[in-house]
Amino acid sequence: MLTEGESGPAADAAAQARMVKRRPPARRVLPNVEWVALAVALGLPLVLGDRTDLVTLATNILILSMLAISFELCWGLSGIMSFGQALFFGVAGYAIALVGRDLDFSDIWAVLPLAMLVGLGLSALFAAFLLLGRKTPTPIFVAFGTLTGSYAAERLVSGWQYVGAGNGLSSVKLLKLGQYEFVEGDAFYLLAFGLLLLVYLAARFLKRSQLGLVLAGMRQNEERLAFLGYRVQLFKAVVFSFAGLIAGLGGALYSYHQGFIGPGNMGPGLSTTAVVYCLLGGSGTLIGPIFGTALVETLSYVLSDVAAIRHIWPVILGLVLLAIVMFQPRGILGLFVSERERIGSYGRRQGR
Amino acid sequence: MGSDVALAFDLLAFTSVMVLIVLGLGVIASMMGIFNFAHGEFVLLGAYTVYLFESIGLSGWVGILAAPFVLALVGLVLERLIIRRFYATPIIAMLGTYAIGLAIRETVRALLGGHYVSIAEPLPGAFTVFGLDFSIWRTVIVVTTACVIVGTWLSLSRTSLGLQVRGALENPNLARACGISTRRLYAFTFAFGAALAGLAGALIVPLYQLSADIGTRFLVQAFLSVMLGGVGTFEGPVLGAAAVGGLTAGLPWVVIPVLADPLVFVIALVIVKLRPQGFITQGRF
Numbered sequence: 001m002l003t004e005g006e007s008g009p010a011a012d013a014a015a016q017a018r019m020v021k022r023r024p025p026a027r028r029v030l031p032n033v034e035w036v037a038l039a040v041a042l043g044l045p046l047v048l049g050d051r052t053d054l055v056t057l058a059t060n061i062l063i064l065s066m067l068a069i070s071f072e073l074c075w076g077l078s079g080i081m082s083f084g085q086a087l088f089f090g091v092a093g094y095a096i097a098l099v100g101r102d103l104d105f106s107d108i109w110a111v112l113p114l115a116m117l118v119g120l121g122l123s124a125l126f127a128a129f130l131l132l133g134r135k136t137p138t139p140i141f142v143a144f145g146t147l148t149g150s151y152a153a154e155r156l157v158s159g160w161q162y163v164g165a166g167n168g169l170s171s172v173k174l175l176k177l178g179q180y181e182f183v184e185g186d187a188f189y190l191l192a193f194g195l196l197l198l199v200y201l202a203a204r205f206l207k208r209s210q211l212g213l214v215l216a217g218m219r220q221n222e223e224r225l226a227f228l229g230y231r232v233q234l235f236k237a238v239v240f241s242f243a244g245l246i247a248g249l250g251g252a253l254y255s256y257h258q259g260f261i262g263p264g265n266m267g268p269g270l271s272t273t274a275v276v277y278c279l280l281g282g283s284g285t286l287i288g289p290i291f292g293t294a295l296v297e298t299l300s301y302v303l304s305d306v307a308a309i310r311h312i313w314p315v316i317l318g319l320v321l322l323a324i325v326m327f328q329p330r331g332i333l334g335l336f337v338s339e340r341e342r343i344g345s346y347g348r349r350q351g352r
Numbered sequence: 353m354g355s356d357v358a359l360a361f362d363l364l365a366f367t368s369v370m371v372l373i374v375l376g377l378g379v380i381a382s383m384m385g386i387f388n389f390a391h392g393e394f395v396l397l398g399a400y401t402v403y404l405f406e407s408i409g410l411s412g413w414v415g416i417l418a419a420p421f422v423l424a425l426v427g428l429v430l431e432r433l434i435i436r437r438f439y440a441t442p443i444i445a446m447l448g449t450y451a452i453g454l455a456i457r458e459t460v461r462a463l464l465g466g467h468y469v470s471i472a473e474p475l476p477g478a479f480t481v482f483g484l485d486f487s488i489w490r491t492v493i494v495v496t497t498a499c500v501i502v503g504t505w506l507s508l509s510r511t512s513l514g515l516q517v518r519g520a521l522e523n524p525n526l527a528r529a530c531g532i533s534t535r536r537l538y539a540f541t542f543a544f545g546a547a548l549a550g551l552a553g554a555l556i557v558p559l560y561q562l563s564a565d566i567g568t569r570f571l572v573q574a575f576l577s578v579m580l581g582g583v584g585t586f587e588g589p590v591l592g593a594a595a596v597g598g599l600t601a602g603l604p605w606v607v608i609p610v611l612a613d614p615l616v617f618v619i620a621l622v623i624v625k626l627r628p629q630g631f632i633t634q635g636r637f
Contacts, residue, residue: 081443129621135628139443140387144575148621151572152614159610268572272450279447311462318454325448326437 029337033287041193045186056184059257061297062192066250067270068277068289069203073243075275076283077207078215078236079222080131081139084146085247085274087126087153088119090266092248093255094163100173108177112195112252119248120241127237127244136233147268154267168262175256184257192253196290199246203286206242213346215239276321282331284342291333357484363601365490368497369556370597371590373570374577375500376548378589381578383521383541386438386445390430390453391574392567393460394546398423398553399562400460403469412474412558419554420547427546431539439538453568461564473558493555500548501590508586517541521584573600576620582630591631596620 041062048054067089074080092115099114100106130137130145137145158166174181175188182188206212217225218232226232255261264270273296281292296317303309309316324331330342377391388394398419405415430452438445473489480486508514520527520534528534553567560566573596581592599619603612624630 081446083446129625133625137625138628141579141624141628143443143446144387144579145621148572148576148617152617156610156614159613272454275447312458314458315455315462318451318458322434322448322451322455325444325451326434329444 028341029333030285030287030341033291033333037287037290038197045189052185055186055189056257057297057301059184059189059192060254061294062189062196063250063253063257064274064277064297065196065290065293066199066246066253067274068281068293069199069286070243070247070250071274071278072283072286072289073203073206073239073246075278076286076289077212077219078239079139079219080236080240081143082146082240082243082271083143083268083275084126084148084150084271085243086268086270087146087150087266088123088244088247089251089254089270090157090261090263091122091153091251092116092118093251093261093265094157094169096252097169097172097255097261098163101169104173106173106176106256108175108182111175112249115248115252116245117248119251120245123244123247124237124241127240131233131237131240133233147271150266150268150271154263157266158263164262166263168260168265169255170260172255172259172261174259182256188257192257195249195253199249200286200290203246206239207286207344208346210346211235211238212344216343216346219343276317279321279324279329279331282333282337282342284330285333285337288331288333292331295332359605361486361490363598364494365487366601367594367597368494369552369559370570370573370577370593370600372493372497372500372552372555373549374574374581374589374593375504376545376552377574378578378581378583378586378592379504379548380542380545382584382586382589383517384435384439384538385583386435386442386449387575387578388435388545389446389450389571390456391449391545391549392569392571393453393456394423394427394549395553395556395567395570396457396460396564397426398550399471399557399566400463400553401550402471402554402557403562406471412471416474416551416554419550421550423550423553424543424547426550427543428539430546431542435542436535436538457564457568464562464564466564468561468563470561471557489558493559496551496555500551505586572617573597576617576624579624580620580630585630588630595631 044058045055048058067085070088071082071085074082074085095118096106096111096115099111105111126146126149130142157163163169174183175191176182180187182191207215214225214230214235218230218235222232251261251265254265277292277296278289279292280296281290282288300313300317303313328334330337334342373391373395376394377388380386380388380391401419401422402412402415405418406412434448434452435445438448475488475492478485478487479491508517516527516532516537519530520532520537524534527537549567557566574593577592577596578589579592580595581588581590596616599616600613603616606612607615
């Protein structure tokens with residue numbers, strides 16, 4: 001009887017007191033950052049107006065952000081250190097440039113899916129070779145495999161006459177929608193923005209889905225997850241392939257936007273730049289890499305006008321990366337975002 | 353017949369360069385388990401030291417002798433300040449050393465003004481054996497490499513310091529418990545690896561012009577060599593470097609050069625995939 005008495009209203013009150021005493025969840029920062037980023041990206045064409053050089057820069061940032069997100073999916077979400085993300089970016093860029101040159105074709109409804117397919121196919125091949133197999137590969141092997149692939153591709157392309165060798169492919173055919181041709185400017189900006197938004201939402205959905213929960217567990221303790229029966233390497237391969245798809249889309253847009261694609265766009269140089277974007281902005285937050293891309297590209301644009309700094313800009317970039325790796329591995333956004341929010345929460349929210 | 357011997361000599365000379373570069377990388381990777389992305393820049397700094405000594409009017413020989421010591425000092429300082437924080441996290445170590453390398457490379461590029469600088473061979477010319485000409489400088493490189501390999505192997509297998517190194521490699525915790533300062537050993541190893549890179553850079557700069565990218569062109573091959581040979585052994589990286597160096601120099605004679613370059617990487621990667629532990633299994637230094 002006593003026990004029954006305790007489970008009455010008195011116990012409810014006690015439970016409620018506990019609920020009140022429990023620390024309220026930390027204020028969420030990331031949604032605010034995301035809304036601000038959305039507002040800035042939408043407002044930018046209006047503010048910039050006829051400064052076409054700045055619109056071009058902003059478009060470039062949006063396109064490179066896809067590369068950054070592609071790397072973020074590998075490193076921030078699934079813990080694969082990829083030093084070759086630019087490979088998928090560059091190869092897709094070459095593919096659509098060749099389709100434009102040899103087949104005289106650049107209709108948007110076909111070339112962008114083609115680029116994504118190229119990125120997906122190539123990265124799936126790499127994933128199958130590097131990640132899958134009877135023996136679990138070491139992270140070092142995967143890192144070197146991607147680095148080597150990127151390096152080898154750059155060397156191959158820069159010696160191959162058919163694809164323009166060291167000069168790359170210039171005057172890439174313009175991207176077409178019906179009769180309309182996308183040139184640099186507001187229209188291309190909006191196109192890149194729309195596609196980036198789609199990519200971002202897809203990545204956000206992936207991060208918060210049940211697959212994302214598995215990935216979060218994998219980052220914590222891969223071995224334990226494997227003991228629970230998850231085929232860890234398969235999950236990694238799936239995410240890696242999806243990241244390749246996004247990089248491919250970015251590469252195609254880059255190629256159309258610049259009107260040029262060269263061996264340097266698939267080499268370790270651009271691949272490691274993607275690493276810098278991601279780590280500087282804050283890996284694991286998804287919006288961080290976009291922030292990092294905008295920061296790095298804007299700074300390098302501004303500083304390229306200052307002759308004294310132009311030459312040492314890469315040195316500064318290297319030192320910044322070193323400082324981040326040593327002292328602030330969570331990047332700039334990591335200063336504001338709690339660890340719990342960075343990892344993400346997957347249970348049912350309280351108060352619903 | 354004559355051209356075959358000449359080709360074999362070229363192969364040997366290039367392989368020696370690879371071995372010299374890979375040895376330092378392999379020693380560091382074996383001991384601390386980190387892959388030093390700044391190794392190419394250590395090579396570059398070795399070459400740059402020679403250039404500096406020549407530009408203030410000293411003979412190239414002084415620069416070549418000084419380069420290993422300069423780089424040992426650089427390596428020691430970097431290890432104490434930065435590298436030792438990365439021992440627990442090999443992937444982060446890649447990023448950290450990459451950042452160091454980037455900073456060094458771009459600094460040197462700015463100092464050189466983006467130019468290529470030719471450094472004359474300290475011993476120019478060739479000598480003739482059985483009617484065949486051999487470049488003297490390449491011979492010096494081959495002989496030096498052989499000496500370095502033998503010297504390193506002897507000091508690892510015959511001296512008490514070598515015993516400590518092998519002990520720390522086998523079981524770092526037990527080595528520490530026995531009173532071996534692994535901290536000092538790691539600093540020493542890193543400085544030694546950097547010194548080898550400096551020596552390599554000083555020796556190869558007359559063959560390739562001095563530019564900021566002189567080290568990075570070998571870096572990916574060097575990494576593959578270490579993985580191919582097996583981390584944690586002495587012979588492994590040397591064998592791996594010999595294999596990769598031989599392939600790099602030999603393949604262009606078999607297939608068209610455009611394909612030869614990437615093919616080396618593909619072959620090496622496939623072998624590593626099939627045999628992740630490397631040619632030589634870990635545990636025997």
